[in-house]
Amino acid sequence: MATNTTLLYDLPPLPAYQLTPRPSLVDGIPDNILALILPVVAYWAVSMFFHVIDVYDLFPQYRLHTPAEVLTRNRASRWDVVRDVVLQQVVQTLAGLILAYFDEQEYIGREEYDVAVWARRIRFVQRGLPYLLALFGLDASGVAANFSRNGHKMLAGAVAGGYYPGATQSIVSSGGIETVVPAFTNWEMSLAAFIYWYFIPALQFTWGICVVDTWQYFLHRAMHLNRWLYVHFHSRHHRLYVPYAYGALYNHPVEGLLLDTVGAGIGFLTSGMTHRQSMWFFTFSTIKTVDDHCGYAFPWDPLQHATTNNAAYHDIHHQSWGIKTNFSQPFFTFWDRLFNTQWKGEVKLRYERSREAAEKKLSEGGMQQDSDMENSSSDFAQPNGEAAVVSPEEPSDRDARTRLRKKTASFSPSVDSLKGVNHGVPSSVL
Numbered sequence: 001m002a003t004n005t006t007l008l009y010d011l012p013p014l015p016a017y018q019l020t021p022r023p024s025l026v027d028g029i030p031d032n033i034l035a036l037i038l039p040v041v042a043y044w045a046v047s048m049f050f051h052v053i054d055v056y057d058l059f060p061q062y063r064l065h066t067p068a069e070v071l072t073r074n075r076a077s078r079w080d081v082v083r084d085v086v087l088q089q090v091v092q093t094l095a096g097l098i099l100a101y102f103d104e105q106e107y108i109g110r111e112e113y114d115v116a117v118w119a120r121r122i123r124f125v126q127r128g129l130p131y132l133l134a135l136f137g138l139d140a141s142g143v144a145a146n147f148s149r150n151g152h153k154m155l156a157g158a159v160a161g162g163y164y165p166g167a168t169q170s171i172v173s174s175g176g177i178e179t180v181v182p183a184f185t186n187w188e189m190s191l192a193a194f195i196y197w198y199f200i201p202a203l204q205f206t207w208g209i210c211v212v213d214t215w216q217y218f219l220h221r222a223m224h225l226n227r228w229l230y231v232h233f234h235s236r237h238h239r240l241y242v243p244y245a246y247g248a249l250y251n252h253p254v255e256g257l258l259l260d261t262v263g264a265g266i267g268f269l270t271s272g273m274t275h276r277q278s279m280w281f282f283t284f285s286t287i288k289t290v291d292d293h294c295g296y297a298f299p300w301d302p303l304q305h306a307t308t309n310n311a312a313y314h315d316i317h318h319q320s321w322g323i324k325t326n327f328s329q330p331f332f333t334f335w336d337r338l339f340n341t342q343w344k345g346e347v348k349l350r351y352e353r354s355r356e357a358a359e360k361k362l363s364e365g366g367m368q369q370d371s372d373m374e375n376s377s378s379d380f381a382q383p384n385g386e387a388a389v390v391s392p393e394e395p396s397d398r399d400a401r402t403r404l405r406k407k408t409a410s411f412s413p414s415v416d417s418l419k420g421v422n423h424g425v426p427s428s429v430l
Helices: 031-056 067-073 078-100 111-127 129-135 140-149 153-159 186-225 227-232 234-239 253-271 275-292 311-317 334-338 348-364 398-409 413-417
Strands: 002-004 014-017 168-172 178-182
Touching (some): 129 140, 129 153, 140 153, 186 234, 186 275, 186 334, 227 234, 253 275
């Protein structure tokens, strides 16, 4: 039991509070463990949503790539992708469990007290208003009196330095004596509650996002600029020249741990979020990552319009000609803009050439390496001209190839003609 009934410069006293352990959101599952489970569930739920769209070809007009490209250009089988994603999620969960072992118990019961602390800070700020007005040659008492005469008593009290004669309350001291003391006004408590319940969590969430973006930009960029890092780790992710939703976390396990798990963990730990907040943070980050790899540019997808870092933006990075640009992920693009690593060239003709090559390859029935592998030297070019080449993993399912060839033939009128391709992507992107 904690109390605070002392008066500080005629400020309202802070209420007493009693701490109790926070109950779990789901019975039997601690909140910090649930924060590890939800991102995995969200990953596969959202991925399967996009996978169903792929399988039934529901929105071909919004595709970034044709099914023919998925078949002929990617260098990893679907099974390889699922296996590596599951492995990364196992590593991610184990790392989270290790950290969860050291988590302290979270308590509730002092929310009213914390809101009152913010109300007191607001009152402190008001104490400085008379001095601020004096800098501009204004008499705070005269201005306050004028406001009071016009019926603006709350504004008058604030201008006067936070003095509200009518705002009082009665408290009973430990000795049983009833005392009249100052009280907070309604507007002070409302503003304090807004700061405590909404503004501070929003700042924590924003900080976590900025930490993740910063961590991933510089580490992601390093994995492209450093030959050893690219060859041994990051090149695996770039076997998917045509990304799809559940391939979002298709990485080398070491890269997955460093880039995704550690980055999100640092964002959470430095922001001071609670475990309840971390559920939203980890889950939202996961959904955004999946959405950025979904292969669709939907006009009604809010995640693709909240920032310019979306599926179309990141897809450029997965192309052999754009692999040294658009490093930012998963939220904003300010680091790309600041360091001039944002793709600024023309892309429409490049995408059309890739579609033409894929269609031609399927029509010929061949599975030779396409221009992505022919130009693989551009994936990682060194000053001495050396390049890191990733060995292709060619699909071997001939039945799937045949089905996809037939499906591609009736993909959409724009793809059939390969003239004026319309995939629902803004002209500035395609």
